[in-house]
């Protein structure tokens with residue numbers, strides 16, 4: 535594939551290839567020199583029209599670990615604030631010789647437009663578009679779940695399984711509960727597509743006003759009762775309440791939301807012993823998750839950020855250099 539726009543475009547084989555490649559890439563972080571020469575001479579542009587901490591930094595780290603040149607573009611402080619269009623911005627990047635454009639945009643569909651417009655020749659990677667999709671977030675979430683849960687059938691122990699040991703291939707039968715602002719959450723949509731492709735069973739839990747129209751066609755269950763689903767969940771993913779996209783009419787009061795849908799220590803205690811708590815970040819502590827839960831060893835939020843670098847290395851490598859060996863035994867580390 536030339537672009538990574540939607541988790542829904544990924545077959546099971548595609549997803550497993552990316553996850554397995556990310557396991558290889560994770561080994562680079564254990565080396566004294568955390569770099570591969572694979573994308574030397576290639577240029578990756580981070581084109582961010584919306585704020586980001588984790589995604590932008592981890593794409594930059596990923597590209598640099600593969601020895602690509604990186605150009606960081608933020609709409610704030612650019613000619614976008616003078617009214618320059620996406621097309622003219624894209625043509626400018628093309629003139630700079632971008633081999634890949636990683637785009638985050640407030641409009642759903644902007645990465646698809648960029649990929650199909652002909653404005654740029656390189657690969658397009660969706661780093662989050664409006665309320666639509668965030669495929670690399672779903673991939674890093676699946677990667678994290680696979681490390682903790684895959685193969686741990688029947689609620690068994692969930693120790694880390696190392697790369698290449700033949701376990702942890704998929705998430706068949708794992709029960710994943712995604713809680714919160716599904717209406718505005720591109721993370722939820724991408725995760726529902728990807729996790730079900732990998733064999734997991736997904737349940738969305740949200741206030742009725744934060745469930746999108748048409749959710750019946752999604753391959754998942756919907757519940758309004760968090761306490762009822764916690765005891766059978768292998769992973770509970772808390773979503774950020776997206777106040778910046780919120781129409782007040784849609785939203786219960788913050789207190790009511792935290793009371794009914796927030797993950798507290800008492801609620802976490804209802805989860806099976808092996809189950810993990812996930813959050814894509816940034817977190818609203820005290821709203822969808824308490825500090826006690828966020829800082830507990832069962833919460834993988836920080837590990838998810840680390841895993842994001844490996845996933846983004848894998849995505850860039852497969853899109854731009856997939857015919858060359860990434861980590862063949864003879865591949866020299868970049869000195």
Ligand code: CP
Nearest residue numbers: 586587588589814815
């Ligand atoms: N999870 C995530 O996309 O975080 P950022 O908005 O900080 O990139």
